[in-house]
Amino acid sequence: MSGLRISVIGGGVMGETLISAWRASGVQDIAVSEPRAERAAELVERYDITSADAETAVTGANVIVLAVKPHHVAEVAEQIAGSVRSDAVIVSVAAGVTTATMESRLPDGIAVVRAMPNTPAVIGQGMFGVSPGSSVSSEQLDLVVELLEGAGKVAVVDESQQDAVTAVSGSGPAYVFYLAEAMIDGGVAAGLDEPTARRLAQQTLLGASALLAGSEESPAELRRRVTSPNGTTHAAITTFDEQGAGDALRAGVAACAARAHELSQDGS
Numbered sequence: 001m002s003g004l005r006i007s008v009i010g011g012g013v014m015g016e017t018l019i020s021a022w023r024a025s026g027v028q029d030i031a032v033s034e035p036r037a038e039r040a041a042e043l044v045e046r047y048d049i050t051s052a053d054a055e056t057a058v059t060g061a062n063v064i065v066l067a068v069k070p071h072h073v074a075e076v077a078e079q080i081a082g083s084v085r086s087d088a089v090i091v092s093v094a095a096g097v098t099t100a101t102m103e104s105r106l107p108d109g110i111a112v113v114r115a116m117p118n119t120p121a122v123i124g125q126g127m128f129g130v131s132p133g134s135s136v137s138s139e140q141l142d143l144v145v146e147l148l149e150g151a152g153k154v155a156v157v158d159e160s161q162q163d164a165v166t167a168v169s170g171s172g173p174a175y176v177f178y179l180a181e182a183m184i185d186g187g188v189a190a191g192l193d194e195p196t197a198r199r200l201a202q203q204t205l206l207g208a209s210a211l212l213a214g215s216e217e218s219p220a221e222l223r224r225r226v227t228s229p230n231g232t233t234h235a236a237i238t239t240f241d242e243q244g245a246g247d248a249l250r251a252g253v254a255a256c257a258a259r260a261h262e263l264s265q266d267g268s
């Protein structure tokens with residue numbers, strides 16, 4: 001994409017994830033604004049990008065990504081309001097911050113998109129839920145979708161669904177890592193050394209995820225095919241059910257959506 005200049009405000013975990021993915025997909029002109037000087041220098045060195053204060057970094061940028069904590073989004077939007085190009089598109093990845101909140105801090109008519117990413121974007125396997133605000137042209141939405149597809153898959157959803165997207169895919173990688181931790185602990189308790197237990201868990205999660213992603217069958221059917229009558233899997237799943245593991249996971253997903261909703265009310 002020639003002539004494209006991306007400015008990333010906030011060089012933490014998600015800012016770096018996106019910078020890294022876009023660098024790998026060939027985006028040339030990226031600027032970052034990160035107040036921690038050492039961290040900014042690290043990103044400049046690692047990705048061969050430029051670093052500047054927020055106002056300078058957004059000057060001339062076609063796409064501006066706000067990757068700061070939710071409670072910093074409004075102040076950053078106000079800070080850059082006087083420096084953004086009138087045809088720029090601003091993409092916020094902050095959980096729970098609405099397009100209306102951002103639009104109210106920016107000049108009238110500036111295009112704002114809300115996107116919920118996840119960390120597998122760092123290896124080009126992210127999942128993004130994207131919702132355009134009130135002033136986004138179809139060309140601008142297409143540009144954002146194309147850019148994010150450089151880091152994973154994109155679903156355009158109504159903004160009212162963003163809390164649910166956060167609860168499934170935004171925070172979802174953490175649920176998988178939590179499962180991996182428990183599988184490794186269980187393997188060690190059953191007699192494996194830690195590196196072997198880790199290797200078995202890693203490849204099992206990778207293989208099962210690829211099977212699920214490539215299959216027409218439901219997760220329930222794929223699970224049934226592993227479960228021999230009165231066999232070992234049956235023993236595991238019965239114990240999970242007896243101990244309420246499925247209900248606990250569903251409650252956790254609901255708590256995540258509720259927290260995203262809470263953030264959208266007061267931003268803290």
Ligand SMILES: NC(=O)C1=CN([C@@H]2O[C@H](COP(=O)(O)OP(=O)(O)OC[C@H]3O[C@@H](n4cnc5c(N)ncnc54)[C@H](O)[C@@H]3O)[C@@H](O)[C@H]2O)C=CC1
Pocket residue numbers: 009010011012013014015033034035036039054067068069070072076093094095116117118119170171
């Ligand atoms: N980490 C994740 O898996 C995901 C994070 N998000 C969202 O991404 C956003 C960032 O999250 P993380 O990267 O995890 O947090 P983080 O704490 O790693 O990064 C935030 C960065 O913003 C910088 N910062 C603070 N004030 C700033 C300012 N005024 N101007 C420029 N930079 C400023 C901080 O120094 C820090 O490096 C959050 O809003 C979060 O909701 C969304 C989906 C997934």
Ligand SMILES: O=C(O)[C@@H]1CCC=N1
Pocket residue numbers: 095166170171
């Ligand atoms: O935990 C959080 O608040 C962020 C948003 C989604 C994933 N991480």
